[in-house]
Amino acid sequence: MAVILKVRGTRDLLPPETDLWNRVEATTRALFARYGFGEIRTPIFEDTELFARGIGEETDIVSKEMYTFTPADDVGRSAGRGDARNLASRNEKAQSLTLRPENTAGVVRAYIEHKLNDIGTLQKLYYIGPQFRRERPQRGRYRQFWQIGAEVLGPAWSGAESPLRDAELLEMLATLLDDLGVRGWRLDLNSIGSATDRPRYLDALRAALAPVKHQLSADNQRRADTNPLRVLDSKDPEDQALIEGLPKIADFLDEASLDHFDQVKTALTACGVPFHENPRLVRGLDYYTRTTFEFTVPDGSGLGTQNALLGGGRYDGLSEMLGGPKAPGIGFAIGEDRLILTLEAQAEQEGHGTERKLDAFLAPMGIPQNSAALLLARDLRAAGLSIEIGEGAFRLKRSFETADKLAHRMVIVGEDEVATGIFTVKHFARGEQEKVPRADLVNALRR
Numbered sequence: 292m293a294v295i296l297k298v299r300g301t302r303d304l305l306p307p308e309t310d311l312w313n314r315v316e317a318t319t320r321a322l323f324a325r326y327g328f329g330e331i332r333t334p335i336f337e338d339t340e341l342f343a344r345g346i347g348e349e350t351d352i353v354s355k356e357m358y359t360f361t362p363a364d365d366v367g368r369s370a371g372r373g374d375a376r377n378l379a380s381r382n383e384k385a386q387s388l389t390l391r392p393e394n395t396a397g398v399v400r401a402y403i404e405h406k407l408n409d410i411g412t413l414q415k416l417y418y419i420g421p422q423f424r425r426e427r428p429q430r431g432r433y434r435q436f437w438q439i440g441a442e443v444l445g446p447a448w449s450g451a452e453s454p455l456r457d458a459e460l461l462e463m464l465a466t467l468l469d470d471l472g473v474r475g476w477r478l479d480l481n482s483i484g485s486a487t488d489r490p491r492y493l494d495a496l497r498a499a500l501a502p503v504k505h506q507l508s509a510d511n512q513r514r515a516d517t518n519p520l521r522v523l524d525s526k527d528p529e530d531q532a533l534i535e536g537l538p539k540i541a542d543f544l545d546e547a548s549l550d551h552f553d554q555v556k557t558a559l560t561a562c563g564v565p566f567h568e569n570p571r572l573v574r575g576l577d578y579y580t581r582t583t584f585e586f587t588v589p590d591g592s593g594l595g596t597q598n599a600l601l602g603g604g605r606y607d608g609l610s611e612m613l614g615g616p617k618a619p620g621i622g623f624a625i626g627e628d629r630l631i632l633t634l635e636a637q638a639e640q641e642g643h644g645t646e647r648k649l650d651a652f653l654a655p656m657g658i659p660q661n662s663a664a665l666l667l668a669r670d671l672r673a674a675g676l677s678i679e680i681g682e683g684a685f686r687l688k689r690s691f692e693t694a695d696k697l698a699h700r701m702v703i704v705g706e707d708e709v710a711t712g713i714f715t716v717k718h719f720a721r722g723e724q725e726k727v728p729r730a731d732l733v734n735a736l737r738r
């Protein structure tokens with residue numbers, strides 16, 4: 292029978308790789324807690340309208356990458372006729388739903404829906420979860436991928452608009468990447484101005500593009516019409532000279548935006564976070580205002596051309612675009628798949644893996660010792676050690692080979708050992724063997 296394979300652009304994550312995913316997530320959660328973030332979990336699918344309005348109809352994500360569907364109407368059939376539930380079901384029937392391509396719109400929707408603005412203090416929310424985009428799959432780019440993201444938002448009086456929040460978030464990211472051991476990261480920073488600066492800039496950009504548009508690639512010609520800002524971050528080599536000559540947003544920022552950006556840069560410099568100003572960093576989602584940023588890793592870090600590890604920015608008008616109150620905010624999302632690929636590639640370059648071995652492998656020397664091994668494993672695991680048990684029917688050679696693959700040490704559980712309570716421990720890295728009384732075993736097996 293034909294084998295059924297996973298869908299193009301999706302991945303199965305298996306151990307031991309998932310151990311690294313879990314370690315990264317545990318480090319990240321602990322760090323987020325130190326910065327006062329709490330976890331939010333929003334649905335994986337939302338009303339399509341949320342993304343169309345939040346991210347923008349003309350963006351690549353909304354115009355061509357979303358997984359959109361209309362649920363079958365069997366929900367309606369199970370509800371009683373004429374009652375409110377039936378009505379609700381019928382509404383649901385007509386509703387277009389989309390697998391979330393990102394999580395900022397969902398978080399802001401939940402913020403509005405749960406009236407978090409009324410709390411009055413800054414809300415610091417983080418999430419870890421899968422997102423879905425129908426992109427052309429390649430290394431570091433998948434159709435289901437994971438993001439670790441965070442959003443900081445609140446009413447104006449909570450200080451959510453302050454450049455201090457931008458700097459704090461960027462400092463947190465720099466600390467996180469350092470804590471995780473990512474080497475050579477680079478922070479690119481820009482300000483794309485407020486809702487009042489942007490139209491003036493867009494007019495200038497359109498005017499500058501009009502006479503030269505026909506010289507651009509087909510993709511950029513389309514962008515010049517639908518979303519001219521996106522022309523700026525095009526990587527098309529043929530178009531670079533022309534793009535360099537286009538007006539820069541920095542020249543169109545009003546005083547308030549310039550001052551905001553200056554304060555972000557001053558605070559970052561004060562806490563020693565290095566950054567590069569990049570006037571072409573506009574990002575691919577329409578909700579951004581003022582600060583935008585991206586962290587990349589150097590070539591050869593396992594990502595191929597997909598070198599953006601994470602991106603984010605400020606979105607002071609998003610809540611209002613979604614029908615909510617004024618609630619300025621800023622956030623980011625890390626591509627977790629890309630982060631893991633980077634950590635693996637960099638570990639390999641340094642000549643060590645990311646795999647962790649178990650503390651010990653218990654090798655019963657015969658079937659009668661199987662239960663003694665199980666009891667010993669239970670006690671050692673209760674003491675916090677990671678343990679695997681072999682099988683008494685194995686020959687010694689097989690036990691050795693399996694133990695060497697899985698664990699730092701092997702403990703021989705033979706008839707004598709069980710009778711005397713003195714165990715033989717083989718340390719693979721040191722190539723040594725020692726006799727250890729049961730009472731000292733936990734210490735001997737600790738790393």
Ligand code: HAM
Pocket residue numbers: 392393394395424426431432433434435436437438440441442575576599600601602603604605621622623624625626627628629
């Ligand atoms: P984004 O730049 O679209 O921003 O995505 C953030 C990160 O997700 C990217 O830098 C990349 O690492 C990862 N990513 C995006 N698409 C893929 C893919 N197809 N495969 C693998 N990784 C991918 C956002 O999503 C915004 N919501 C970030 C944000 C939060 N802005 C404010 N708050």
